[in-house]
Amino acid sequence: MRVTFLGTGGAVPTTERGPSALLLERDGERLLFDCGEGTQRQMMRFGTGFTVSHLFVTHLHGDHILGIPGLVQTLDFNGRDDPLAIHGPPGSKPHLRDLLEAGGYRPDFPITINEVRPGNVALDSPEYEVRTFETDHRNVSSMGYAVVEDDRRGRFDRERAEELGVPVGPKFGKLHDGEPVELDDGTVVRPEQVVGDPRPGRRVVYTGDTRPVESAVAAAAEPDLLVHDATFDDEWAERARRTGHSTGREAAEIAARAGAKRLGLVHVSSRYAGDASPIEREAASAAPAGTEVFLPDDGHTVEVPYPDEE
Structure with a gap:
């Protein structure tokens, strides 16, 4: 399993950080989480390929969805035939449909849009599922996603x-x-x-934009990777509360309660264009011993091994 951070910036992009987008590759299948402006170019730049089967939208703010029309047109121009499924929170379907049809363009390949309530399963595959959980972001319908693999068979002796x-x-x-x-x-x-005891699969949690919420802790116990909103450092904690975001320290506190092995800090405000180290430093100071804390740049790639192969 490989996670590529396509866009790690906040609502205002910078020359170094694009808007929100994260790609997860599992056994050749690609799942895209959010699709901010320019995501298709980031996919080309970082060599992830375009064969995305599912797109999961956390909420309808522009920095998470404005890349969808361009990506869909590029997929169509490249002769795509395979269907694309887009999953979003309650109330998102008509808005996503209007976005797809912007400019009167309609692709030749099938697209389905599914609304999913938090606390349900957006995608149920034979070896894993994508669960939804409620988030808290500035008076908008929003939710996060947890990719949870099934337990694997025990080792054969x-x-x-x-x-x-x-x-x-x-x-x-x-x-x-x-x-x-x-x-x-x-x-x-x-x-x-x-045959030994069943072995756990891998777990990756992506919050999207949110205040710290207990539902992110409950979404997947002891995730191998938690990707959490960390828009501000402590100096701007009050603004984080007002705008429905988290600080790096708050993200680390959620990681601690969830038992996360690694914490990726994303949605970095453009005010840190010169230096985002305060966010990472404060998160690292609040994280428990043994938790790896990192603030990825665009293009950063993380391999997620099975828990028993670390």
């Missing part, structure tokens, strides 16, 4: 299986798939004798 007399071959696979097997002498070997 080949040495133990051979000790029990299981011949090398198809019976190994049946045991690993949870089926008991019978040996030539009538002995039955059960999966729990040779």
Whole structure:
């Protein structure tokens, strides 16, 4: 699993930071979270490719959605046939539809727009799901997303299986798939004798713009990566409260309560165009020992390993 930060800036872009966009690649599938102005160019610049299957919108402010028309037209000009699903919070469907049809343009590939309430599942795939959770951002319908993989099968103990007399071959696979097997002498070997406990999958949480909320903690216990709004440092904490954003310290406090392994700080205000280190420094001071805190630049890429492979 790979996460690429396509846009890490706030509402006003700078020469270094574009508006909000994050791309998650999992086993060749690409999921895009928010699509600020210029996202398609960022995808070209950082080599992520355009084969996005799902777009998840946190809320309808321009710095999170104005890149959608351009991206859709580029996909269409490139001969796309595959459908695209766009997921957004309650009340977003008519606005997203109007945005897609801006200028009278309609792509030749199918697009579906789904409204999802917080606390539900936006995407239920065979090996993972994308859950929604309520966020708190300046009197607008908003929500965050948690990508949560299913538990994986436990490790197969080949040495133990051979000790029990299981011949090398198809019976190994049946045991690993949870089926008991019978040996030539009538002995039955059960999966729990040779397969370890289920192993957890990976968890990535993306808040979008928000005040610190407990729902972000509950969205996915002990996420491998939490990407949280950190628009301001402590000096501007009151403005963060007024505008529905978080400080770096507040983001770290959410990470601590969630048990996050890594915390990525995004939506950096343009007032930090010269130096955003105060946000990162204050977040690091509030994060628990063992939590990696980082403030990514546009184009920064993070590999998310399985918990048992770190």
